[in-house]
Amino acid sequence: MSAPSSTLTTADAPTMPAGPAAFTLTDDLDHLADLLTEVLAAVRAGRRDRPGPLPAGGPSEVAATVRRRLGPNPLPHQGIGARTALAELTRTLSAGAADPAHPFCAAHLHCPPLAVGVAADLAAAVLNQSLDSWDQAPAATELEHQVVRGLAHLVGYRAERAAGVVTSGGTESNLMGLLLARDGAPDAGLRVFCSRLAHFSVARGARLLGLPARAVVDVDTDADGRMDVAALDAALVEARRQTPRARVVVVGTAGTTDLGSIDPLPDLARVCEARDAFLHVDAAYGGGALFSDRLRPLLTGLARADSVALDLHKLGWLPIPAGVFLSRDRDLFTPLTTRVSYLNPADDERAGIPSLLGRSLRTTRRADVVKIAVALRALGLAGMGALVERCHDLAHYAADRITARPDLVLHARPVLTTVVFSYAAAAGRTSAVNAGLRRRLLFEGRAVIGRADLAGVARLKLTLLNPHATPADVDRLLDAVVAAGKEEER
Ligand SMILES: Cc1ncc(COP(=O)(O)O)c(C=O)c1O
Structure with missing residues (x-):
């Protein structure tokens, strides 16, 4: 069987199927700029849809929202166009995100990225x-x-x-x-x-x-x-x-x-x-x-x-x-x-x-080095060091506050930027209450707190990687932990 021959002639200019401008490549930076405006607007709108550091409702509600947005077919035969696809899915994703830039998102080694690093990463993606x-x-x-x-x-x-x-x-x-x-x-x-x-x-x-x-x-x-x-x-x-x-x-x-x-x-x-x-x-x-x-x-x-x-x-x-x-x-x-x-x-x-x-x-x-190079050049080692020190200081502040509160127990002084502690539950209930209060905060979209099981006992962990978080944020976060602990004990 012979291979099918091309339908193109040398006179053909590149044309794409009619329809939404989803076929544009990065040779059209103006179109990319328009799409970026769209993306940022959708991220903003999604943030407004989400009142806290993560969506309320727990896994089933989040999954239902994503499924609703995608409709019955996540891979449609006919495209809906760049602008609509981007705007809709970005907004859904942003509303359903665990936002590391929110001061109550403090569970994992999951940092809020520097804007300059994100912009540099875009350069890496554009240049590919x-x-x-x-x-x-x-x-x-x-x-x-x-x-x-x-x-x-x-x-x-x-x-x-x-x-x-x-x-x-x-x-x-x-x-x-x-x-x-x-x-x-x-x-x-x-x-x-x-x-x-x-x-x-x-x-x-x-x-x-x-x-x-x-x-x-x-x-x-x-x-x-x-x-x-x-x-x-x-x-x-x-x-x-x-x-x-x-x-x-x-x-x-x-x-x-x-x-x-x-x-x-x-x-x-x-x-x-x-x-x-x-x-x-x-x-x-x-x-x-x-x-x-x-x-x-x-x-x-x-x-x-x-x-x-x-x-x-x-x-x-x-x-x-x-x-x-x-x-x-x-x-x-x-x-x-x-x-x-x-x-x-x-x-x-x-x-x-x-x-x-x-x-x-x-x-x-991919050239992940681009964002590393740009960020280190933008902030300098001293700038990066100041961010590390800020988070280290915040961890010590949190440890001091935990020590001062009768309703919380500090497990160890921080070395870097994590603080392991627990809610002072009734004897024999430490694991159940602490594990439960963490899930309660998660499912209600109130806070993302870490979990650390030490010597078989479930404890809580703050991983403080947000240099914009303030001591007052830490106080409010600890208040939220205690409130959830009390609800859990009820
Ligand atoms: C000490 C340590 N090593 C390695 C890793 C794995 O790193 P990555 O998730 O970047 O693969 C982690 C992740 O948290 C970590 O805490």
């Missing part, structure tokens, strides 16, 4: 560069190289020896740490040691690498949630005895998700150096302290890690995703070296065309 080859991203390739160098320097690495890549976040960066540590000696096997408060992505990354569950060892923590170094050392000695050839990776955490606790990095580095273990530090949360002169000492020892995960969509106020993986020694990336003729043929590279293909697990890769 892809970092898997230089001929899809000439300037962005160099921008990523330079920004990664700068971040490596900030961590304390020798920038000319270090290397790194922009990732989708801590999960991908932690996986890269494990993968590259293993692939230095791929046949020897891998054992992973992390504190029992390490992020779950470490164990999941190990599973993705095909390791059995027993290959990941949870090391005990001290009373402050920091890895117990003596226990780590003993575990490493035992592992060497059992599997003398296995590659050993220790994953330290600089900023655990709930408590913000930071493992004793200099001690971890010392033990790893003595026991010939690779040290990866998950600084996805705590890495933000690098921006602050006041808080940077919390990360002393980070430069001795073999690799580091940072996340600028947490304490960096950038729209998701903005992760970074850094390695002290660029040779760590050797196992990812990939040569394919359509992206980085050897003769192109000999001719001076650079390639970042061997830096990433991904192929097509």
Whole structure:
């Protein structure tokens, strides 16, 4: 059977089916500007539709609203046009959003993004560069190289020896740490040691690498949630005895998700150096302290890690995703070296065309570096540090207020910007009342409070990432928690 022939002739100008202007590309920036006006108006309208930090009514009501908006067919045969589709769905999405810019949205490491970061992300989307080859991203390739160098320097690495890549976040960066540590000696096997408060992505990354569950060892923590170094050392000695050839990776955490606790990095580095273990530090949360002169000492020892995960969509106020993986020694990336003729043929590279293909697990890769570069240039390290300090101060204010109130119990002083506490429920009812009051606030659209189960007891968590929130906002949020606790007890 012969292939159908084209109906176009050389005289044909590009024409699109008649109808709404949904076919416009980014060569028409005027049309894009019109659509952006539409989008922002719809975001605003959606915010007005939503009286609090998230929609009231809980999951069933939110799902019903989305279904109603989409109608019976979410993928209609005939389009409804750019303007209508954008306006309708954006408004629905905004009305149904958990709004991290609202001071009562304080559950997760989910920051309100800087306007300048969002605008820069739009530039990345409009230009649609892809970092898997230089001929899809000439300037962005160099921008990523330079920004990664700068971040490596900030961590304390020798920038000319270090290397790194922009990732989708801590999960991908932690996986890269494990993968590259293993692939230095791929046949020897891998054992992973992390504190029992390490992020779950470490164990999941190990599973993705095909390791059995027993290959990941949870090391005990001290009373402050920091890895117990003596226990780590003993575990490493035992592992060497059992599997003398296995590659050993220790994953330290600089900023655990709930408590913000930071493992004793200099001690971890010392033990790893003595026991010939690779040290990866998950600084996805705590890495933000690098921006602050006041808080940077919390990360002393980070430069001795073999690799580091940072996340600028947490304490960096950038729209998701903005992760970074850094390695002290660029040779760590050797196992990812990939040569394919359509992206980085050897003769192109000999001719001076650079390639970042061997830096990433991904192929097509958007230029998330643009927003990182723009935001850091706009605010400077000092500006970013001021935001980190503001949230840190707010967390201490919250801890003081909780301590002062008889109806609340503080679990631990904040290290970074999280505060774990509970509503003082009647004896034996702590878990049920705290879990219930959090859901009550969520379902009524009043507040988004975090949950942290510690020693089997459900507690509450404020993750304070909104530098525009005020002490008065924190007071009102705590009042809302107590009011919901009382309703729950009734
Ligand atoms: C300590 C820590 N590491 C890693 C991650 C995973 O990061 P991401 O969600 O960016 O993949 C998180 C997420 O909250 C985290 O708290």
